[in-house]
Amino acid sequence: MLKLTKPQLLAVLAALVLIVLILLLPRKASISPTTVVNGNEMSFSFEKFYNDAYTQLSENNKRVIDNLKESITHENTDSLRSLLNDSLANIWKAFNWPTIAAYYFEQSASIRNNEKSWFKAGDAYFAAFRFVNENKEYTLDKAIYCYQKILEIDSANLSAKTSIGVCFIEGASYLGKAPMEGVLMLQQVLDKDPKNINALFNLGYFAIQSAQYEKALERFKTILQIDSTYAEAYIYMADAYLSLADTSATISALKNYRAFVTDETIKEQIENYITELTEHKH
Structure with missing residues (x-):
């Protein structure tokens, strides 16, 4: 049997890591959320993106979405409105539209305004940023916004600071920031909590990316x-x-x-x- 060279082995392991990450992630239909005029890409329009996605649904699925949205407009109880938004988020997630799912998690979080809900919204946006090819600036900005809402509630929340640090590192090219700004944020988390697994894991991951094995x-x-x-x-x-x-x-x-x-x-x-x-x- 032909033996693989070290570069080939590294490529195979990279593929294995990718399989571990991708297998359980949602897939999104191919659609461009931007408009191109005279060769220039215009800013992202969530409304257009949503409408394009909606037109691809079956008539039955459209009715499900429409009924839930109608229920929200007539519901005055915050707890029920947030639950209905969560339901819409989970349905869009099941339809493999993670950016729209994140939007409805954000709507729910804006009603509840607690750390758990903002984390759910931020994580949903960041997952969309990582694994959907389009509208990355939008989903990244939204993820950071949601994590910052947590810090407005609790300025000492290390998990939120870690998440923002990861956003700064992975999204450096979209934010116009140096990745080191995010690394320093993660290190600050470890300075306060040396056993913070989330910060340790992400620093380990980014060390691999920079060949600091x-x-x-x-x-x-x-x-x-x-x-x-x-x-x-x-x-x-x-x-x-x-x-x-x-x-x-x-x-x-x-x-x-x-x-x-x-x-x-x-x-x-x-x-x-x-x-x-x-x-x-x-």
Whole structure:
């Protein structure tokens, strides 16, 4: 059997990490939310984006949406209006339109105005930013807006600060900011809470992106000292170890990750990759 070279192995592992991230994520129909005039792309219009998405629904699904929206307009109780907006969000999520789902989670959060609801909206917008190719500036700005609403409620909320830091790093090119601004925010979170797993994980992830593999391993090992069941740490440790040409440690990390996997598709990918690595050693 043909053995893979190290660059090929890295490519396979990158694909495996992507599979882990993508398999359970919503997919969106192909549609452009912008208008092009004389070769220039105009600013994003959510109304147009929504209308274009709505026209693609079946008549039955349109009726479901219309009935819920009508109920919201006639409902005076905040708790019920927020629940109806949540229902619309979950329906649009099921229809594979995450940006519109995030919009309705935001409407619900604006009614409830509590940290949990703003987190749900911010996370929904950020998921759309990460995994939908269009209107990235819009979804990123909205994610940051929602996380900042949490800080208006509790200025010491480290989870919100971590989320904003991640937005600044991943969205640096869209925000016109240096990624280091986000890294510093995450480090400030760790200064206040050295065991903050969310900040540690993201700093480890970004260390891999900048080829600081030893630093990344340090972050992920710290996470596992805090929580030995934090499975995602193992898959990124495998990435870092392989980049350092430590095949044995890569295999060990993958086996540790495999122990937590229940999805058969992912488990099969891991088994195949461990086989490739084992053959590559000899």
